[in-house]
Amino acid sequence: MGDVCRYAVVTGANKGIGFETVKQLAKTGVTVVLTARNEKRGMEATSLLNEQGLSNVVFHQLDVQDARSIESLAKFIQTQYGRLDILVNNAGASGVVVDEDVLRALNVDPEDWRVPNEERRKELGDVENLTEDKIDKILQNFLHDLKQDALEVNGWQMMLPAYSISKVSLNAYTRILARKYPKMCINCVHPGYVNTDINWHIGTMPVEEGAEGSVMLALLPDEGPTGCYFDRTVVDEF
């Protein structure tokens, strides 16, 4: 896009990898809308970056689970900028309350968090035949088994099951979007095992490195890769 001003939205950006992604993107000259579900936390994070000289960072509230909040952000972008060039869909939550000391003692392998059983892996990996309906059905089955206390017996991932299935589904959905909008670059990225609140700070990588993948993908040229999964900055298998 040459020297033309670019506009970005980063979700869940009041802290962690999202906050660092905003910072690194803003440093390249992109106008970044830092979004957060909590107005106070979001405003504070934005002020911090503004005070560091990044006046091209603005705040808007966004709770990614709230349709009205999404609509309000979309209206803001439309009226303020007329378009959006970059969306970093970063917001995430572990979905569990844990005893942090026990978790540290368990010495969890982070790669265990995202592997579903073989059958579901095949279904979600069959990108040619993947549909939103298929993903919805898998999620409905998951919810059903969760309510019946039957996750283990039905072969679901038992390490952070809700987190795991949400990430696998999101990755699959990303591939559907990439197929549907071939002119856009729509990719997934694993940031590495990053030291943030989401893993109770047992992650080993600093956020500065953890944000490198999302920043690189956000700045891809128009003809860049799409429908890919990146392990940090390198293309990998889904």
Ligand SMILES: NC(=O)c1ccc[n+]([C@@H]2O[C@H](COP(=O)([O-])OP(=O)(O)OC[C@H]3O[C@@H](n4cnc5c(N)ncnc54)[C@H](OP(=O)(O)O)[C@@H]3O)[C@@H](O)[C@H]2O)c1
């Ligand atoms: N850290 C890692 O090792 C690692 C590894 C793989 C993937 N990831 C992914 O990287 C992303 C960023 O995580 P992080 O490590 O930076 O964790 P983090 O520091 O806990 O940040 C998560 C962010 O998501 C926000 N959020 C949660 N639910 C939201 C909602 N409904 N609407 C809007 N924002 C919401 C949180 O806001 P609040 O402050 O309001 O809670 C927070 O700003 C997540 O998607 C995570 O799954 C991280």
